[in-house]
Amino acid sequence: MTTPREPFFPADKSIRASQAPLDVRDVGLVDYQEAWAMQAELADKRGRDEVGDTVLVLEHPFTYTAGKRTQPSDLPNDGSPVVQVDRGGRITWHGEGQLVVYPIVKLAEPVDVVDYVRRLEEAIIAAVRTAGVASAGRIDGRSGVWVPAATPAKDPAAPTRDRKIAALGIRITRGVTMHGLSLNCSNSLDAYGHIIACGIDDADVTTMSLELGRQVPTSELKAPLIGALDRALAGELAVADHTFGSAPDPSKGLRRSPR
Numbered sequence: 001m002t003t004p005r006e007p008f009f010p011a012d013k014s015i016r017a018s019q020a021p022l023d024v025r026d027v028g029l030v031d032y033q034e035a036w037a038m039q040a041e042l043a044d045k046r047g048r049d050e051v052g053d054t055v056l057v058l059e060h061p062f063t064y065t066a067g068k069r070t071q072p073s074d075l076p077n078d079g080s081p082v083v084q085v086d087r088g089g090r091i092t093w094h095g096e097g098q099l100v101v102y103p104i105v106k107l108a109e110p111v112d113v114v115d116y117v118r119r120l121e122e123a124i125i126a127a128v129r130t131a132g133v134a135s136a137g138r139i140d141g142r143s144g145v146w147v148p149a150a151t152p153a154k155d156p157a158a159p160t161r162d163r164k165i166a167a168l169g170i171r172i173t174r175g176v177t178m179h180g181l182s183l184n185c186s187n188s189l190d191a192y193g194h195i196i197a198c199g200i201d202d203a204d205v206t207t208m209s210l211e212l213g214r215q216v217p218t219s220e221l222k223a224p225l226i227g228a229l230d231r232a233l234a235g236e237l238a239v240a241d242h243t244f245g246s247a248p249d250p251s252k253g254l255r256r257s258p259r
Contacts, residue, residue, distance in 0.1 A: 007115035009108065011238040015116060016053060017106040017175070022230055023054045026222065032063040032083055032094060035102070042104040043176045049106075055229070056102040057222055060094035064195060067091070067169055069251040074196040087169040087179040089143070090199040090251060097187030097207075099218040101225065102180040105233065111175050117168060118239045120181055121145055123228035124166045125242055128183070130224055133211045136165060137242035141249045143168045144198070145183075147206055148244045154213025159189075159204030162245060165211065167198060183225065184208065185218045199250035 009015055030038070035058060045051040064082045066075070067089035074091040075082060082091065094100060107116060121138060124145045128136040135151040145166040147153070152160075166183040184207040192205045208216035231237035 007118075007239075008110050008112040009115065010235070012235045014234045015108055015112065015119060016233050017108045018053055020052050022103075022105075022226075022233075023052055024057060024226055025054060026057045028058060029096065030058045030060065032060045032065065035060065035100075036083075036085065039102055039104060039178050043173065043178050046104055046106050047174045047176045053103070053105040055226065056100075056104070057226065058100050058102075059096050059098060059218060060100060062093075062095045062191065064091060064093050064191070065169075069199070071199065074199055076194045078194045080194065085169075085179075087171045088251070089167075089169040090197075091195050092167050092169065092182070092197055093191045093195065094182060095187050095191060097185055097218065099183045099185050099221050099225065100180070101183075101229065103177050103229065103233075105177045107172070107175050107177065109175070111172060113170075113172060115239070116172070116177065117143060117170065119232040119237075120168055120170075120229070122237055122239045122242075123225065123232040124181060124183060126228040126232075126237060127221055127225040128165060128208070131208060131212070131216070131221060133165065133208065135244070137244045139203075140243050140246035142198075142200070142247055146203075146244075147211060153206065153211045155210040158206055158210035161202070161204045162247075163204040163206035164198070164200075165206050165208065183218075183221060185216050185221055200247075202247070 070090045171178040186209045
């Protein structure tokens with residue numbers, strides 16, 4: 001998605017309040033609720049300058065999470081439990097084989113949420129393209145990183161419409177970010193068949209493995225993604241226009257769903 005206005009900071013300027021190196025913590029497979037509590041504790045400490053900017057790198061066991069705009073029609077049709085969470089967006093799924101990254105970062109003033117999201121996307125696009133999915137980009141009106149329908153996947157089992165390969169969902173409190181991004185690497189797509197992921201029913205979901213026609217473990221993308229994220233937040237990797245299409249925003253005009 002192209003930025004609808006000029007960002008508050010020049011493209012080559014850091015969006016972080018601190019210039020200290022990121023504290024990257026690879027914490028492995030972590031229960032969603034446990035990771036959420038971990039984020040909340042770090043965010044509180046970051047807001048009081050008791051810790052520096054921290055990036056959690058992990059995977060979750062099978063979990064559906066519903067953001068603030070989730071609608072009843074989005075929910076699992078098989079009765080699976082759902083964690084109601086304080087990030088934006090609608091429902092998504094997490095599971096093994098999906099790389100999850102949670103930046104707990106204090107943003108520079110004035111806080112620019114749109115620019116932060118675009119920089120996350122830019123980091124994902126850079127990592128995914130370097131790994132071989134050269135056509136990955138944005139759909140205007142929708143967050144995340146996408147592969148266009150015009151690009152055939154190497155695995156014939158892959159979906160054929162425009163397909164999301166990475167999702168975003170964030171929360172910013174007192175200038176400190178929480179939640180973040182998930183990149184589908186080698187996970188199954190079966191769980192997505194029971195929900196309307198991100199409230200989108202006119203597109204599909206894919207994985208790095210399906211797009212490249214080989215097994216792509218999360219370990220293969222960790223270093224490239226974190227490196228690109230560091231550079232994007234620092235302004236060394238400038239946000240570029242990688243838009244290949246447009247579509248309706250699935251959360252526009254929706255009120256927060258009742259809890």
